[in-house]
Amino acid sequence: MFKCYQNECSRVTRICRWYKNQKIPDLCGGAEQLRFNYSETLDKGHGRTERRMAWVMEDLSDITEAAKWEGLQQVAMIQRDRQIGNKVTTEVHYYIMSKQLSAAEVLDIARKHWEVENKLHWRLDVAFGEDKNQTTNNCAIENFSILNRLALNIHTQDTETNESIKLKRLAAGWDNEKLEQLLSSIVLI
Template sequence: MFLNELTDPRKRASSCEHNFNDILVIAVCAIICGADTWQDMQEFGEEKEDWFRLFLELPNGIPSHDTFYRIFCMLKPDEFQECFTRWVKSAYPEALDIPDGDAEIIPIDGKVIKGSKGKGKGKKAVLMVSAWSTRLSLVLGQKKVDKKSNEITAVPQLLEAIDLKGCMITADAISCQKSIAETCVNQEADYLFAVKGNQKTLHNDIQTAVEERWNSNPEEPVSDAFFECKNKGHGRHEYRCCWVFDDVSALSTADEWTGIKQFGVVQSDRTIDGKATTALRFYISSKTMTAEGMLNATRQHWEVENSLHWMLDVAFDEDACQTKDECAAENLSTLRRIALNILKADVTSKRSIKTKRKKAGWSNRYLSQLLKSFIVGAK
């Protein structure tokens, strides 16, 4: 399996009591089965020791929780994440097989691991940026944001580690940067970025163009440049519409944005329990789309929040994790994403991720079944 590619960080590994690979395998299995702490890993390993001995050496039994913690403090997070990305490509080759005419939507977004914040001035929580496949519901890769920087430097590094040809990268306003747009185009991918006040000139130009359009066309004709849809249910009424603009000459900084071909605005109206709210969001894109296409792409972007970040907190209690060591917290984050991919890819059970974790802990047969894709990653 791909864990064999990792370098044992211990200086004299040959004289250590426990095999490095055994520690990693137990940790992955423990996270899949509901473990959230280093103590959980030890307890899980001890309860499953007979099963682990069927395929692991375990020369001195199950490692202690201190051993698990120490190993993941020493393990290089960048190397672990690179192996994780290679495993996704190998274990799920369909992630790279995009049907002709279909653009894979890959949302990029950051998430803070709140419990990793240390005490004292200047101590910040670990922030991870992830790339999410909306088509396969899998994490494609992740990168830690340096505490002295922000997502602007981490996102290009993440994008360069993933095969993006033919994909569309969606991102919120903090990642609406010229360098990130250039990275996408150089990777033969398209981008759709939200635009806010951090790009003041661009934001103002779009707002002006939109207002001129509305003033000159109060009754929007039916065309590919405009689309609207309505939804209702559970006491909520929603109305969304989108306008797209192909003439980027209206943007004074258009020449500074690599590959830009279009900009647009999405209006979202919601009425919940009689209370109405309206929101306008501006976007730029390197791909010419219909208004319906842009609206659908902006909605798919939120999957990274709903299907990844929310799941990590609800099913894996990520924010509650109190690991303060940065390397350990980052590596534990990668373990969770490995487990989430394995559980998401399983189609034999239609239960929730949380229930699947319990089932894997109860059933060695089901856990063995889940590990099949994990083992494939070694090929």
């Protein structure tokens, strides 16, 4: 499952939007004739309500550019509506897939991916203060992110101590022998 960003899949985006708009007036009876598999989840907790809806297009005959993606089997759209208090936000994401999946499976895979991303972001923010970084150069931001992830992986693999990543990072900054030990543990291919 590959997430389409910005204009990478603009044709797919337009088709998903058109099909979704056709389907909205008749959620119960129109899914088969519009060649969509549909699923929806609703989660409540932590002061918020989150509704996730997935539309998976199984017939790609309307996508003339589908041949550009070798092995393309399906196209999906996920809409996530989140309400916290009186504030409602909506996110829409588009995916192309090389495997046949039901809409429920697409929702599950996307949800698990979001959980992993959120946990990784939390770890990077706690250990490296990524949210406090005020770098404005896009290349520098990306380079720092790559270096932080590399350092996080190195510290995670270090099982010599049971300390937090933040403490391991500080120890490596204070002790050159510890830093040398961590850097020598990197396997270069």
